Amino acid sequence: MSVDHAIMQMAIRTSILKNVRDNQPSLRELPEVPKFHSEKPVDLKALFIASLKELAGEVVTEPPADFDKFLKDRFPDAKTICSAVPEYAGNSRPEDFTRWSDASRIDVTIVRSPMGVAETGSVLLSEEEFRVNTIGFLAHDIVILLDPADIVENIHDAYSHPHFEQKAYSLLMTGPSGSADIGGITVHPAQGVMTLTVIFWPRAKTDVRSQSETA
């Protein structure tokens, strides 16, 4: 934008900040935030499964012996399978969608999440996992690989993940897209994916990214 605009903006910025400073109430203390971990031991996998179910997502607790068959059974009409993971080839990769809106051609997206949250059934995703972010939304269905060892207890734990400070875009995705705007009852899908399936799939031993990096 123009130099004039930049100068105007400087003046406006200064004036807003001055008004804020002049009007701020006297300083209040910032509290410490506890982690609120449960006192009793928590079965993180079971809690994750139950939480995700409440938001209409599904968990498959073991990697399918025949992934190809698994996908054909679950998504019989799917033609375009976009895989962002080494565990499966698919017939397209995210890089194939140079215009991000073209991702609407995708029937099933397969992606790995580096962290799940038991409290809510959420999985963490970012541009690192998607490579082309729109494969996570414009696709018809999504399948997410999650190592159960990567499940943390609650949202307080979740926000320690480095993605939130390092990535351009990080998302806690919980179940398929839905809307309760008509009559207050949630229906699926809304604008995003129709179904969301998480597969508990431990990382390959050869996976360079270790657990400690995601802690």
Place this chain on the structure above:
Amino acid sequence: MSDLIDQARAAAAFISDQTHEQHLDRLLWMMRTRRDEAARRVPEWEQLRDLASAIKEHTLSNLAHYLEMFESRAMANGVTVHWAVDAHAHNQIVYEILSERKVDLLVKSKSMLTEECETRSFLANRSIRVVETDLGERIQQLDDEPPSHIVGPSWHKTEQDVANVFARAYGSDKNNTDPVYLAGVMRRNTRPLIEEARAGMTGANFAVAETGAIVTVTNEGNADLSANTPEVRICSVGIEKIVPNNEHLAVFIRLLTRSATGNAITQYTSHFREPREGGEMHIILVDNGRSQRLGMEKFWSSLKCIRCAACMNTCPVYRRSGGLSYGSTYMGPIGIIMMPTFDVRRYSELPFSSTLNGSCTNVCPVKIDIHEQIYAWREVMEEKHQIQLVKKEAMIVASKVLSNPTLYRIAARAAEPSLNILPRIAIYNRLNAWGRHRDIPQPAREIFHDWYQKNRSSAVGKEAEQ
């Protein structure tokens, strides 16, 4: 000079349509019930509320510092940060960004701030087509009605109402009221526009100072679509949305959706720190009266609001009046305490659209003392001479009578079935207003004062009568 909003009259009209009134009341009470259930499942719920309130109060008391931090981090991330002093300035910035890039189609996700600024009509008047991608907002846009609730903009509509709107706009089946079908109609008609658009606009639920990121919380994924699909992305953020860092953000994420609809979280909790690859990202920090509200001793804490609408869901007056009756961007209890800061005359009667029952205060996740602020606004309105003359005169009469024991007893004894004198002290309107929907209490033959005088006062210490 703006028109005075007569919320009571609009509410009466809403109630006379019993189908819609019952529909809304039941729907929102269900949301309140779901909120209770969600809170029950979090043993530390009250502690989270205390934390949320304290974090917001700290942040607001140090807001300039955090705004500067946010701006510098965002800029370091490659984001362009703009500052807008008011609604018009905000709209102008949006327009300039779009027109410089020759954008004529903008997709947007829900943002109450953009409703506040009336951005859509501003852009429409300059030939920029704006498509709402949030289902509720889109329904309202197609029906040319403002949102009636800040979380469910079209909750006041029945399934049939929505089917009618879509039939008119999209030629879909008027007789199919299945919400799954209707959501599908929306998806089919909106997707192509999202793919075509070269610019997307969102609001922000939170802005994290330490990382320069903005956070959106949605069910549909439309904010993520609007932000990721087009190359240009604009984000409008009220300056009160700042939180210090992600550790604090966690507290709000745990409270927000549970308070709003009873789910533990929404489907998409999204954090945008940098522009997407090959794209550009603009954040507009908007004041529009917030810095001034910050200086109001009794009312600044209303800036803690995280827009969950739990107060609206629990408010027995809102549920029976409908959100549109308030004639304002923000409605219900939070609307009553915010709107007078935008236009003290137009909204001068809103503080009286309340029974001061206090339910709102006790569901608010950030512990705004809403009903106390509603009470405080009443005095402000009176001081600013915004109270109707009739009412003021009645109060003056009431004061003369009630502060004079002899005058009071004369008035009390003379009370008639038409409630001519005493309840005029308590109520200022035409007295037959009570009788429109209720039977009228009958004054007793003998007031308590006189009974006491006859039966007790000459016999202090005497045993009680049988």
Place this chain on the structure above:
Amino acid sequence: MQVALMIPCYIDVFYPEVGIATLELLEKLKVDVAYPFDQTCCGQPMANSGCFEESRATEELFIKNFSDFEYIVTPSGSCTHHVRHKFTAVPDSPERRKVSASVYDLVEFLHDILKVSAFPWARFEHKVALHTSCSAIRGLGLASMSERVHDPKFSKPQNLLEQVPGIQFANFERPDECCGFGGSFSVTEEAVAAEMGYDKVGFIQNTGAEYVVSSDMSCLMHLEGCAKRLGTGLKFLHIAEILNGATQ
């Protein structure tokens, strides 16, 4: 122990029997009751309308009448709440603070001060819907509120009524939703007030309750008006009347 009895203006005029029941009940409990004759009102109607200036003289009269007493008892949660928490039109003074600290709603007084555990003269063989006002619940803490889901459930008015043989309690939907009275609201927003009252009456009727009982006559005045207009046979009593021995 000497108590000053405060009778709200609308009870004075429309429901003196509630004042009489309150007085007789306290006398049965061996309380020495004084009734400052020059009392009028607590000032709430003006203050709730934002007219603080206009409530000042009434508050001053209240303080004058009641500041000599250690206990001021009134059969009204809303008046108690006003005097205890909202007596701000008059400038701060030791008398104003004393009055605010000495006022009690009748239920509070019986439950917390006298700690009454029996009403031997009372009996009430009816099914009762107990309505506790918003002032009493959220203003005075006389009962737990549904919004605070982790608070232990309790109700002081219910504890008192449980000492009266024969009473059956009806559980109705949305037990602590506001009835719609709200003072001047009941007239300035009469359509909403009535709809709220109609809904509550409907929830109560669904339980087969015969009586609606409360420690706030203002709520009952409003609900009774609604119930009569709807043609229900519901009957309305103040808690003081039942505790004092009314059988119907």
